[in-house]
Amino acid sequence: MASSDLVLYHIPKTRSTRPLWLYYELEDIYLRSRSDFPKLRLHKLEMSSFRGGGDGADKPESLLAINPNGKVPAFADGSGDDVTMFESCAIFCYLLRHYDFDSALADLKSKVGHDKND
Numbered sequence: 001m002a003s004s005d006l007v008l009y010h011i012p013k014t015r016s017t018r019p020l021w022l023y024y025e026l027e028d029i030y031l032r033s034r035s036d037f038p039k040l041r042l043h044k045l046e047m048s049s050f051r052g053g054g055d056g057a058d059k060p061e062s063l064l065a066i067n068p069n070g071k072v073p074a075f076a077d078g079s080g081d082d083v084t085m086f087e088s089c090a091i092f093c094y095l096l097r098h099y100d101f102d103s104a105l106a107d108l109k110s111k112v113g114h115d116k117n118d
């Protein structure tokens, strides 16, 4: 994984759509103007095959390494400290805090007092 890559495990029409939608919004705003805007490595899974094996048998080991519950979304950010997360709303806030550089969509940075190192 390149150091600036984000990773998202996603199944269409599930909660993983929340962070995926936000990533695309941020990409639309920042891809051309910010050279440090990260690429997304999207792992798109299908619910039918995902559930087939039961007890995580059909779930990729790399997904289970991020989320032992085997649910999506599962997210990783390889920039700086290696961050892994698996709650859609937490990932959503993380993306806004770290990659909505100009607070175009929300101003989480000033409201919660966090910066990129928090």
Ligand SMILES: N[C@@H](CCC(=O)N[C@@H](CS)C(=O)NCC(=O)O)C(=O)O
Residues within 6 Å of the ligand: 014, 015, 016, 050, 051, 070, 071, 072, 073, 086, 087, 088, 089
């Ligand atoms: N509270 C979690 C819910 C995660 C969740 O339940 N994900 C479902 C899809 S919406 C899932 O992965 N289901 C497949 C399974 O449990 O095997 C979040 O919002 O991220």
